[in-house]
Amino acid sequence: MSDIATQDGKAAQAVVPPLSATSPMYNLPEMRALYLAFWEALVAELGPESGDLPEAFAFDRPAVPDAIGPEVFFSQTCGYPLQTIYRGQYQLLGVPTYDAPGCGEATHCAFILVRDSSPFQSIEDLRGTRFACNSRQSNSGMNLPRRLIAPLAGGKPFFSKVVETGTHPFSMARVAAGELDAASIDCMTFAYFSEHRPEAVAGLRVIARTPPSPAIPFVTSIATAPARVEALRAALLALSSKPQHRPVLQALRIAAIGPASLAPYERILDYEREAAELGYPELV
Template structure:
């Protein structure tokens, strides 16, 4: 999920460390390298997927029955607390907006209709002020958080909701994406994006993947590998906490704002 330009070396180091542990544990057929070309929100989690990281909200919607949870990272970044993260509602620095209500009628850049940080969490926050009516003047789907930030910075949209980790990684590796932006508000929190495997992965392989992820988190020799991705530790990912992401959708609907518009 966090695969911005400039992060390939850090992601490669993570996979190199994990794959070495997997091979050491006797797992056969471990891929030598990561695939960097897949979209952040693919159409499906294919049967061939051994290891990936997925947005938590589509796990409850379009990816039902396609995955098995492995673990989740805890991050060291603004907007993260323990095993949770949030999103930042951002606008251009020159925008007169100072609070969420000031964005009414403006153009919103949406990375994906299936995104937790780009759609689900801001929908829940906006439901409190929308009054059961459309809030934005226009919603523009961009295909990714980076594209949304760029569109806002260039004036093609007025605001967007950006995963706080994406925002932090952009500050680290693409500061030009965020230097023209300002955070207006922080959304409610939710569990961090989990590591998953295909639903077809057998129990024994799942157990090996989990053990190796926990070793990667616990052994001091991998500290720099984790810090390169702002990971403080890796811990279990309780299914119930991800199912609760649908509570945000239900509450927004109860408040008369079932669709981010």
């Protein structure tokens, strides 16, 4: 803690949150043991001289928190808020290449899902339907489908309704229940649910893919000291390259972890700009 001045001139103690480590994007309860094994392997690569570390790997951080605060030692975050609300708050550590449909080298996409029993066969068929969006700050749930739909929308609303559900799982559940007609779901979310909770996606099918996007990166706070940032980057690369860690990564469907740079993530805002130039600045 540190002293800060109050209005009456007295000193108060500023509470510094404890360091946190988490992976909030893909944290199904069924996968928690896998993430704990991943964290333990990363800590092993950081070594005994790594300094203070988070006491535990946390599972309660929201997928899109309000900010990347100084307490964030290790996390993973969606690429769209990375380019918007999180600018100046983070440092990139590495980027995974996932082994799942829809993924390429350090890239992913979103799948447009509908009920298996619905008549929809293409994106054009979704005109005038009810669309589930997990968050207006989501790359896979909002930004990528916006770019996909922009050439078809003709500068007009495409859906009859866009409902913000809060999470990808909620979006899938509402489509499966018939409350909404379609959703755009991160392909890795779909892959993990297909593997660990197949009943949740059994009544859904993919009718289209969005354009590709840089994969969701590992990050640390801008407040993390440079030496610790370099140690985290080296540990992630070591985790990816050493055979003893391969079972941990394979269980999470991570084929490799490579260096991350800002340049590929600019493409995410290019999609936003291109959709606006096509007359479709909002997913509507």
